[in-house]
Amino acid sequence: AHSLAPRRTEEEEEEELEETAQEKKLRLAKLYLEQLRQQEEEKAEARAFEEDQVAGRLKEDVLEQRGRLQKSVAKEIQAPAPADIRVLRGHQLSITCLVITPDDSAIFSAAKDCTIIKWSVESGRKLHVIPRAKKGTEGQPPGHSSHILCMAISSDGKYLASGDRSKLILIWEAQSCRHLYTFTGHRDAVSGLAFRRGTHQLYSTSHDRSVKVWNVAENSYVETLFGHQDAVAALDALSRECCVTAGGRDGTVRVWKIPEESQLVFYGHQGSIDCIHLINEEHMVSGADDGSVALWGLSKKRPLALQREAHGLRGEPGLEQPFWVSSVAALLNTDLVATGSHSSCVRLWQCGEGFRRLDHLCDIPLVGFINSLKFSSAGDFLVAGVGQEHRLGRWWRIKEARNSVCIIPLPRAPEPAAAGS
Numbered sequence: 001a002h003s004l005a006p007r008r009t010e011e012e013e014e015e016e017l018e019e020t021a022q023e024k025k026l027r028l029a030k031l032y033l034e035q036l037r038q039q040e041e042e043k044a045e046a047r048a049f050e051e052d053q054v055a056g057r058l059k060e061d062v063l064e065q066r067g068r069l070q071k072s073v074a075k076e077i078q079a080p081a082p083a084d085i086r087v088l089r090g091h092q093l094s095i096t097c098l099v100i101t102p103d104d105s106a107i108f109s110a111a112k113d114c115t116i117i118k119w120s121v122e123s124g125r126k127l128h129v130i131p132r133a134k135k136g137t138e139g140q141p142p143g144h145s146s147h148i149l150c151m152a153i154s155s156d157g158k159y160l161a162s163g164d165r166s167k168l169i170l171i172w173e174a175q176s177c178r179h180l181y182t183f184t185g186h187r188d189a190v191s192g193l194a195f196r197r198g199t200h201q202l203y204s205t206s207h208d209r210s211v212k213v214w215n216v217a218e219n220s221y222v223e224t225l226f227g228h229q230d231a232v233a234a235l236d237a238l239s240r241e242c243c244v245t246a247g248g249r250d251g252t253v254r255v256w257k258i259p260e261e262s263q264l265v266f267y268g269h270q271g272s273i274d275c276i277h278l279i280n281e282e283h284m285v286s287g288a289d290d291g292s293v294a295l296w297g298l299s300k301k302r303p304l305a306l307q308r309e310a311h312g313l314r315g316e317p318g319l320e321q322p323f324w325v326s327s328v329a330a331l332l333n334t335d336l337v338a339t340g341s342h343s344s345c346v347r348l349w350q351c352g353e354g355f356r357r358l359d360h361l362c363d364i365p366l367v368g369f370i371n372s373l374k375f376s377s378a379g380d381f382l383v384a385g386v387g388q389e390h391r392l393g394r395w396w397r398i399k400e401a402r403n404s405v406c407i408i409p410l411p412r413a414p415e416p417a418a419a420g421s
Contacts, residue, residue: 070280073379074336074350076412079362088124088405090117094387095403097372099153099160101174104376107383108174109405110148110162112391118177119405121381128177142170142179149391150234152193154200159216161202163190169204171216181219185212191392192235194243203243203256207231211245211256225256227263233274233392238281238332246276246286253286255298268294268303271324274392279330283355285337291322293339295355307349307358311341326390329373329382338382340370342398346384346408364408368401382408 060071093112100107106127107119114132119125133143146165153160153174160174169183169190188207195202200217209232213222229250237243241258253266253273271290278284283304284296293310294303311323327340335351337358345363352359364382372385384406388398 070351070355071334073331073334073412074348074361077336077348077361078411078413079348079364080409080411082365084409085364085366086124086407087402088119088407089402090119090126090129090405091115091403093403094369094389094391095371095385095405096147096149096387096391097151098374098383098385098405099151100374100376100383101153102155102157102377104378104380107405107407108151108153108160109372109385110144110151111387111403112147112389114144114146114148114164116144116148116151116160116162116172116177117405121376121407124407130172130177142182144168144170147189149189149191150193152195152202154195154216155197159195159200159202161193161195161204161216163193163204163206165189167206167208169193169202169214171219181216183214183221185221185224186210188231191231191233192245194235194237196237196241196243197239201241203235203237205232205235205245211235211243213258223258223261225258225261225263227254227256227265228252233272234276236276236278236284238278240281244276244278244284246273248272248274253284253294253296264298264301266296266301266303268296268306274324274326275328277328277330278332279337279351279355280333283351285328285330285351287325287328287339289324291325291341293325293328293337293349293358295337295351295358297355304355305352305358310339311343311345311347314343324390327370327373327385329375331375331379332377334379336375336379338373338375340366340373340384342369342390342396346370346373346382366406366408368398368403379410381410384408 091111095111098109110116116130118128133145135145144164148164150163160172163169167186171181186206190206192205202214202216204212209228211225228247231248232245233248234246243256245254249272255264269288271288273288276286287293291309293307295305297304309322313320315321323341323343329338337349339347344367348361350359368386369390371387371391374383386404388401
């Protein structure tokens, strides 16, 4: 009996071993299936994440096409250190206007000295100077012989347009600064220019109260639109076949629908509306000499938001007057707006939800008249055209100011998540 017992245990052991081999196969199979399931889940998660991202991008694209995109960037912006602001000197007199090339590599600035300078953003050096034209010297190198009041660059970076007090619009090849055409037709100073994005259609406005449409590629005049009751101060346009104007002393902002030859009239400021900028296809910002900055929706006749005394008050106690708002800029399709005056600073603002509020973000110290403001396409810097005088006149002179182009970096705050870890 004793001899039989161990043998049985050996058999049992063998059985157990066989079972273990079976179990092992089963276990590995289960493990393999589990791994497959996990991989599939991860893939599905990645797919869902990608789809979410694509959906997000598509949603942004749709909003952008509809012109309602409002990316939130304003809260990330930090005020730059004053030492980081680059000052480019080259103009003898007050800068009146400037544009940045679509690739953010160069800046064109123009001034009351009738010259246009092309600057390298990277080095801050002059790439080209278009000198003042001597009066009465026909056949000389073409240029402006009076104050340049406005400029525009086409969205492909090919053409630069500049307008002056002598009623002329000059068209230049932006790359080489070669003069191509001169457009005549306005009966007074040309005060606003903008290209329709994605085209070579140019809109212009003037102190003669009209808006004109030109085709630059074909060197041709298209049409004239009337409606403003006084000298028009500024103009802007985006991708749609329409432009917006600031009507100066007539107290209106107008939206011109070119194909329909119709216009919408908006009221809201008390003083002369001197500057305007589209934020997206449906919203715009304007500034006036009553010190107010207004946010508009193109479907509402009254401002969605109105910030009075946006740059504060100046003058003797009891006789205070608001600082005039001389320039406005908006970073396309975002909630970030900048305004300029002669209050010794550029102000950055955040547009609230639905553009119904304007919240002050920070001040960037800069002495002089801020006659022009432009954000880079990427939103990583802001360029200010500074002068001792206002771009449209000589009401005051700020002797301490430098006639210069200032490149203001816009550092972003680190992501909150990164800060916490």
